[in-house]
Amino acid sequence: MSTTSKVASTNGATAVAGGKPSRIGAGAQWADERLGLAGLAKKNLRKVFPDHWSFMLGEIALWSFVVLLLTGVFLTFWFNPSMVEVEYQGSYAPLRGSYVSEAFNSSMHISFEVRGGLLVRQMHHWAAHLFIASMMIHMMRVFFTGAHRKPRELNWVIGSLLLLIGTLEGFTGYSLPDDLLSGTGVRAADGFIKSIPVVGTYGSFLLFGDEFPGTAIIPRLYIIHVLLIPGVLLALVAAHMLLLVYHKHTQWPGPGRTEGNVVGFPMLPVYAAKAGGFFFIVFGVTAVMGALMTINPIWMYGPYDPSKVTAGSQPDWYMGWPDGLLRIMPGWEFEFWGVTFPFNVFLPIIVVPGVMWTILLLLPFIENWITGDKREHHLLQRPRDAPTRTALMVSLMTFYAMAWIAGGNDIIAIRFDLSINQITYFLRAAIFIGPLIAFMITRRWCISLQRHAKEQALHGYETGIIERSPDGAYSERHQPLPAAKQLVITGREGDRLPELEPGTDANGVRKPGSRTDGLRGRLSKLWFADNVQPPTQAEIDEAHHHHDGAHELGAGSSADDDDHVTLTKGH
Amino acid sequence: MRFLNRSAGRLSRHRRGPLAGLVVLLLGLVLTGTAYAAFAPAGQAEEAADNAELVEQGRELFLVGCATCHGQNGEGVLDVNGNQLGPSLQGVGAASVDFQVGTGRMPMVQPGQQNPSKNVAYSDEEIEALAAFVASLGPGPGIPEEEQYSSDYLDSLSAEERDAAINRGQQIFLTNCTACHNFNGRGGAMPRGGYAPGLRETSEKHIYEAMLTGPGQMDVFSDGNIPPENKREVIAFLTTLEEEPQQGGFSLGGLGPVSEGLFAWLLGIGGLVGFAVWIAAHTTRTQKGKGQA
Incomplete structure (x- = not known):
């Protein structure tokens, strides 16, 4: 850096003139004098990131987004978003002579004539899968560890929007080649829009510019796919990252880690290398997938034709769960005054996904309202230390999984020799019961883990060494946990119930808004119910006292050594 | 007349020649043979006799292996509840037998939603006999000749004709078949545990016969619907x-987006999370060198 060359090399009274700056130093100096980068760089190049694998999941999303931009630009050089009908005369023999749209024709051209075209097309598609999948696992990590709490709620909202818009970007993307599968998807989308009461038909005509399929949908989807949504995505990604820098990264509790610091490695040289290297890994994995694994073989599907359909017509996986809800929805359709209301489409495709996304968006605020937590949090929680939150996410995931399974019901039926009807009947129940069971199991599981952790913190871990006392009693020796582990258990914050004012005043008159306060109080009690609190100093001292006693007594011959008794009872 | 006399005379000159007897004998044999072949109905009679023998042979096989469900005369059997145990075979034709028995679907293990193909229980001759017997029950589609179904004819076409034929084939396939059999011929699910089987393992003859006879839940694609060519x-x-x-690259089962999603999650995300764990686990020594960038 330019400044290093001017740093004094002695403690003498007179400043030592800097030597001639190096070439790089001179270049940096030149740039700094014009752009003022030094201050920014000084602050940010040393920015510290904590080290944990789960903090790199969002990075997968970022890097696959970069892969998407790179490969997407390549594809635009040849793709022609037009629905003009042409005769296919490319090098894929079985389709030669078919009448196809120009969009399909140019996709075939990219796949079969452009050098590396199929590789890049497949990389683009795989990267889209990875982009959305990594956003989802990143989101789950954030929620499970409590990283969505104050002050990061808005970044959660931005992330949820990224997930929603990324999904739409994926849909518009895989609709572009105008092959049989994507055309079926667009046809379905047309039906979904039309299922909306009153405005549905107008919405459909607005989007398609005509009766389906018209000639406008591909050019429109194209401009949405390459300009509108990527622009929004870029802006949101930028905002997401700026907020990340502003809030600083969260970290796991541990020695030396507090709410007021970040312990980890600096951007330069460590994280630049790690993150930069991870980009190449993501690019490499995408390239290997694109090279070896067929995705969306449009030459096999053939051009879209509304009169044709193929078995196994599914959307890409991220649209699979609404499709699954549609598949298990009973066929409830109503007619009012000669107008059909397709409730069986409207509910699973329009209402439920909308509700689910709203819930997702509001999760930090819902939790905050229940817990009444107004403190800032920079230290993460282990999932077990927030049992109800963890259980809530697992139950949402179970709902998602059940809908997802329903989306692949026909493939599951043929692959596992099952009846598609029975899968449907099962899932109709499981989609309601499954999340409840998952909630209860997860919550109790977390609480058991909390108990176990507290037990270990107070009495040490089981060494597997069995000792026999002189009077014949057997006991297992316990050792204290390593200091770092101990700190994770003892150092965490305990749960704090919100302090709610009583619902009635001194004269027994109900206060306005006390009804919601009452609900809130009940919910927060449920939220924290049965949670195990971290050991208090008194409990730790008590345990230590017992253990000291145990060692002495163990050497002696007292048979009623109560600590040994409790330990052997406990295990 | 003079001319005739002269040529008869010339021929007559050889009448005692050394080969004359042989020539006359050969002529006689050829004439007799041709005349016999031309006038005698013996050929058809023999074929009919052969066929009757085949039908009889088929009937005996049928009584042992098929009659329990299809009835002794292939008239179909109802069980005690009035449900159809085996359908009537009158008019299903030899093609149907050749398909059902030739792919191992018949004899069936048990009645059910789907009749899966399995090891073939009868020899080719026995299948022929069974087909002949069932064909004798009523008129139906016959077993196709090889030139009707074999794709070998493609070799005799010019490149352009070949492309055009395959393209027509794909168009017909996409219009009529993919809805159940999948775009890749990998099969698809049908209601209540049934399925449209994958077509990759099916022989050309059996595909043709399936189109002709419409086994199971499949439609019949008669020659009026899809012409033989x-x-x-x-x-x-x-x-x-x-x-x-x-x-x-690898087709991932050729099943469409479900298997693609599975691989994206298991291989893609699974692999990348593995790399993330690896990167985070390999932490740097901060004291190495001067510690300055």
């Missing part, structure tokens, strides 16, 4: 589908 083009398309190289 188009049926052959569908088969030609399916054959080229198998011969096509996998342009995109």
